[in-house]
Amino acid sequence: MSKTLQQLGCLSLTYKSAGLDELNRWTVSPDFQPAQLRQVLSHAGLSELLVISTCNRLEFYYFSSDKAPLPTDLLTSWKHVSDFDPTLWSAWQGTDALHHLLSVASSVDSMVVGETQILKQIKDSLAVATQAGTAGKYLHLLIRSVIEAAKRIYTETRIAENPVSVSSMTYRFILDHADASLPLVLIGAGDVIRTMAPYFSKMGRYRFCFVNRSVEKAQSLADQYGGRALSLDDFLAEPPDFSALVSATSADHTLIHSDWIDRLNARHGERSRLLVDLANPRDVDPGVTAQTSIRLINLETVERLAEANNRSRIDEIPVVNRILGEESDRITALFADRDMDELLRFFPEDVSGIRDRAVNKLLKTRLNHLSEEDQATIREFAGYLSDKIVQVPYLRAKQRATSEPVRTDDQPAG
Incomplete structure (x- = not known):
């Protein structure tokens, strides 16, 4: 085994062992991360260091020419957190640390298997460490090799195929059925809509019409993501034209009925329209589907399809693990060659x-x-x-x- 790879270590806190509150206690603002990286590098006696920090994990990857640092030395120099439980943290060394990083990059270890944004987060982590001066030639070689391995997995397997979150499933429905020349109506201002708005905004495809019982909350979303704001009463009384609508309110009764669809068609003409009802209890009366121009998708349908897609991703894990084994051998040999080059x-x-x-x-x-x-x-x-x-x-x-x-x-x- 490569002598350099034996010096690789990982210290990890993830959603598997700790809740979001515990993870948040260890979060450091991005503006302060470079300084903290340098402090940890010096205090813990490391030669190279980077930190992967997401909403679901905080992981330190390092090379140490001496013996592995004590977890408490590393953690206390990162951030002062009182009364923390060291048993919530996991540690790996050498090829075990490499295997774990490969699992993270390939999303096998993610809360949502197959979500590829972890690759960007790993790249961003390396960029921060490079800026801080704590990432040297070995971390660059490691991360570059791991990203190549992850791209192979996403290309050769189906682990990232088909959406598995409510937001991504809803976006897929809208992308397939909605007319982008008309506004996308989002009703509600709770967690569901606030999660979807940035997701849809990032796609840059649709203009928004935010609707809420409180027009101030709708306007706040419109100010943040662009578009129009309407109160729920105004929207129901004089609906604007649209081809897709997502509703996720906390109302205890249905808001949209067949007679409202009739008034909508009378104002703007009958056209194919998609209604996605993510509320529980429902916002849209199922009777609206009596009109052939209306397609209604409810929360149960979205969740059922998302679960089926998630199962298909999980079924790919044995194939992914086989490739991870091959890639681990390749990276180990790469480091062995680098060791030999240094030696000779x-x-x-x-x-x-x-x-x-x-x-x-x-x-x-x-x-x-x-x-x-x-x-x-x-x-x-x-x-x-x-x-x-x-x-x-x-x-x-x-x-x-x-x-x-x-x-x-x-x-x-x-």
Whole structure:
């Protein structure tokens, strides 16, 4: 195993062992992360360090030329958190740390299996560590290799296919059925709509019409994401034209009925419209589907499809794990090659120096009677031998990594 890879360590706190409140206690503002990284690097005696910080995990990845740092030394230099429970944290070393990072990057270890945004978060973490001066050549090699492995997994498996969250499922329905030239109506101002608004806004495809019983709350969302704001009463009394609507209010009765659809069609003409009802109890009366131009999707349908998609992703995990094993071997061999390069970096110069000193001494003493032409031949032959000697360690390392037979240029292939 690579000596450098043996120095890799990971200290991790995730949603699996701790709640969001505990994770939030360890959160450091992005503006202060570079300074904190430098402080941890110095205090814990590390050679390289980066931190992956998301809403579901906080993980330290480091290289340490000495023995692994004590978790308490690392954590207390990151942030002062009183009365924390060290048993909530997990630690890995060497190839175990590599395997864990591969699982994180491939989303196998994520709360939502197959969500690929973790790759961007890992890249951003490396950028912050690079800015802080705590990421060196080994972390860059590690992260670059792990990202390549994750991209292979997302390409060769179906683990990231089909949406599994309510927001992504809803967006897929709207993308498939809605006319982007008309506003997207979002009714409500609770967690569901506040989660979806940035998701839809990031796509940059739709204009919004925010609707809420409190027009001030609707206006707040419109100010943040753009679009129009209406009170629920105004919307129901004089509905604007749209081709897609998402409703997620806390009302205890239905808001949209067949007669409202009739008034909508009378104002704007009958057209194909998608209604996504994510409320519980329902905001939309199922009777609206009596009109063939209306397609209604309720929360139960979205959740059922999301669960089916999630099961199909989980079914891919054995295939993913096989690829992770192959990629772990590849990265381990890559670090072993890098170790060999470091070990042999000055070897050619050392051999050349020994050769020149030995040949010069020989030609000045025991072989001083030779002509200049013969001495040149001796020097040429000595150079040839030393070049072949220099090749041997590299070829042996290649043989160990690939099981190929050792060959020099003088040996025939096959």
